[in-house]
Amino acid sequence: MNGEPTHGPTDETVPDTTPETDSATGGTGSAGHRLTAALTVGSRVVVRYRLAEGSESRATDFLGELVARNDDFVVVDTKTERVKLIRADVLAAKDVPPPASRPGRAHERISADDLELLMAKGWQAVDRAGLGDWVLRAASGFTGRANSVLAVGDPSLPLDKAIDYAEKWYADHERPPIFQVHGEQGFVVEDQPLPAALLERGYVVGGDFDSWRRVLVMTGLSAAVPPLTEESVPVTADAELTMDWLMAYNEQRSVVPGVTEAVLTGSEGQLFLSVRDPGTRRIVAVARMAIHPGWAGVFGLWVHPDHRRAGLASTIVSAVAMVARENNMPAIYLQVSGDNEDGVAFWRDLGFTVHHEYTYLARPAG
Numbered sequence: 001m002n003g004e005p006t007h008g009p010t011d012e013t014v015p016d017t018t019p020e021t022d023s024a025t026g027g028t029g030s031a032g033h034r035l036t037a038a039l040t041v042g043s044r045v046v047v048r049y050r051l052a053e054g055s056e057s058r059a060t061d062f063l064g065e066l067v068a069r070n071d072d073f074v075v076v077d078t079k080t081e082r083v084k085l086i087r088a089d090v091l092a093a094k095d096v097p098p099p100a101s102r103p104g105r106a107h108e109r110i111s112a113d114d115l116e117l118l119m120a121k122g123w124q125a126v127d128r129a130g131l132g133d134w135v136l137r138a139a140s141g142f143t144g145r146a147n148s149v150l151a152v153g154d155p156s157l158p159l160d161k162a163i164d165y166a167e168k169w170y171a172d173h174e175r176p177p178i179f180q181v182h183g184e185q186g187f188v189v190e191d192q193p194l195p196a197a198l199l200e201r202g203y204v205v206g207g208d209f210d211s212w213r214r215v216l217v218m219t220g221l222s223a224a225v226p227p228l229t230e231e232s233v234p235v236t237a238d239a240e241l242t243m244d245w246l247m248a249y250n251e252q253r254s255v256v257p258g259v260t261e262a263v264l265t266g267s268e269g270q271l272f273l274s275v276r277d278p279g280t281r282r283i284v285a286v287a288r289m290a291i292h293p294g295w296a297g298v299f300g301l302w303v304h305p306d307h308r309r310a311g312l313a314s315t316i317v318s319a320v321a322m323v324a325r326e327n328n329m330p331a332i333y334l335q336v337s338g339d340n341e342d343g344v345a346f347w348r349d350l351g352f353t354v355h356h357e358y359t360y361l362a363r364p365a366g
């Protein structure tokens, strides 16, 4: 299937992992935000591969999950087989978005499972362990997403044993066990085997927090977000997390020193967007943009209460969408608590719709 090694890997096969953006943007001009994503193990990739001389065609493509890579080989699990490709015969390779699993536009056709897995990459816990397909996550209590079991797929153990295992893992990490389960909008938790088993063990929907009872995953098209205009306030997009940004972020939620920074900067790529008050020069609006093949994620969108309803959040999302459009990311996701009426109203106003929802199950404190 493959030819003899003839040359080393090209730049295309080893993309830069560092976003190049570190600039301010505003008005109608394009700031040229070219981002590159890493080919990381676990990504869905397409690999263009040189075929041996005499083959019918010069090259072929392999689409699947990248399961290993080193200087000599690239290993890909395709739908039908695991292929071990000689690195020197890899002509090009790139990350690709999760597959379409239902009809609809770019932000609608991804499955809820795949979107959950993608979003988890956009907000990485500090400690992670696999349990079959499940992912156990911990980050010193900083956010539910980074401190809960992502219960997607098969845990590879009978359900009760899988829950026992997860509870032990969290006890070892000195954290309470929390499970994140998802379903279509309005799903009934008792109808699913995992939450039903958790309820029997004394877990409750939402644990101690109303905001955890129902979290909406909303999606939209980057092309549908209104563009920046000459009148738009300037938005800064930094590849690096700055102290100023973190201090503004800290106004909306408490941070865990060291851990918050690790989670915020822990994805394959992210940008930190902000708007400053022109008078005081203080940051009054922030958001973090996660970067994926075909998708952008918005986290931590916040506007200072004194500056709301002046279009700042809309301008930040316009900047996110501009970067997304420039980098072949047609779809945008975000999570917003179902009890956050302002937040839901804001995203609906921008044309975003509910893709699915999730809830956390935890034992009440005490």
Ligand SMILES: CC(C)(COP(=O)(O)OP(=O)(O)OC[C@H]1O[C@@H](n2cnc3c(N)ncnc32)[C@H](O)[C@@H]1OP(=O)(O)O)[C@@H](O)C(=O)NCCC(=O)NCCS
Pocket (backbone or CB within 6 Å): 252, 300, 301, 302, 303, 304, 307, 308, 309, 310, 311, 312, 313, 314, 315, 334, 335, 336, 340, 341, 342, 343, 345, 346, 347, 349
């Ligand atoms: C939600 C939030 C980010 C909106 O920021 P903002 O800068 O005030 O939003 P914008 O001025 O760009 O609003 C654009 C439109 O969204 C809608 N909208 C925004 N806030 C709204 C509210 N409180 N109630 C109803 N609609 C609202 C309106 O249609 C608004 O247009 P209008 O002002 O012309 O009526 C801000 O209220 C906030 O920081 N809330 C706390 C954090 C949060 O909830 N973040 C979102 C979680 S994903």
